Amino acid sequence: MLVIKVWCLPKSTEHKLTQIFKGIVKAVESVPELGLKGKYGITVLFPPDMMKFGLGSGIIIEVTGLFIESERDVEVRNRLAERLGWTLKEYFPQAMVECIVFPFDPKRGFWTNPQMGRRHKPTASDLVEKYPPIDPGTPVRTTEKKLSDT
Numbered sequence: 001m002l003v004i005k006v007w008c009l010p011k012s013t014e015h016k017l018t019q020i021f022k023g024i025v026k027a028v029e030s031v032p033e034l035g036l037k038g039k040y041g042i043t044v045l046f047p048p049d050m051m052k053f054g055l056g057s058g059i060i061i062e063v064t065g066l067f068i069e070s071e072r073d074v075e076v077r078n079r080l081a082e083r084l085g086w087t088l089k090e091y092f093p094q095a096m097v098e099c100i101v102f103p104f105d106p107k108r109g110f111w112t113n114p115q116m117g118r119r120h121k122p123t124a125s126d127l128v129e130k131y132p133p134i135d136p137g138t139p140v141r142t143t144e145k146k147l148s149d150t
Contacts, residue, residue: 001112002028002036003065005045006088010056017046020091027083033071034080059088061099068103077101 004024012020021044028036036042043065049055061084066072081099088097104110134140 001041001043001065002034002063003043003045004028004084005047005062005064007047007060007062008049008055008058009046010092011052012046016091020046020088023087023090024084027087028080030083031076031080033076034066056092056095058096058098059092061085061088061097063099063101064104066101066103068105072103077103 006020006024009020021039024044025039025042028034028042029038061081063080063084066077066080078101081101085097085099088099089095
């Protein structure tokens with residue numbers, strides 16, 4: 001599930017937050033490669049900030065839970081970030097808005113209840129860190145202590 005957190009909003013009415021929520025849903029839907037329609041594949045959070053000073057001057061949008069899939073490449077993530085950023089700029093034109101999209105690999109830790117349909121069952125190969133091959137002739141230095149030959 002896509003999780004969108006909007007940080008550092010100034011105090012707003014429930015009506016305004018509902019309008020922002022609807023704008024966020026439309027922004028997500030405007031990126032067809034995500035395959036998300038309506039509010040059911042998206043969780044939008046507006047966490048309160050304990051310090052009121054400066055709220056609304058800078059707004060951060062944090063997107064997590066975006067499964068890594070071939071159709072969700074860098075261009076798609078950048079488009080999502082831009083659409084979400086402009087959506088918040090509509091409501092807060094004077095604010096500096098930043099949007100950060102974190103792709104998520106479900107093999108690195110994920111669980112959901114079975115009714116949701118998406119889950120990853122780890123295999124033995126998931127437990128082994130994979131490194132790119134070393135080119136022939138590349139000098140290699142080990143970090144283990146050398147054992148004496150005697």
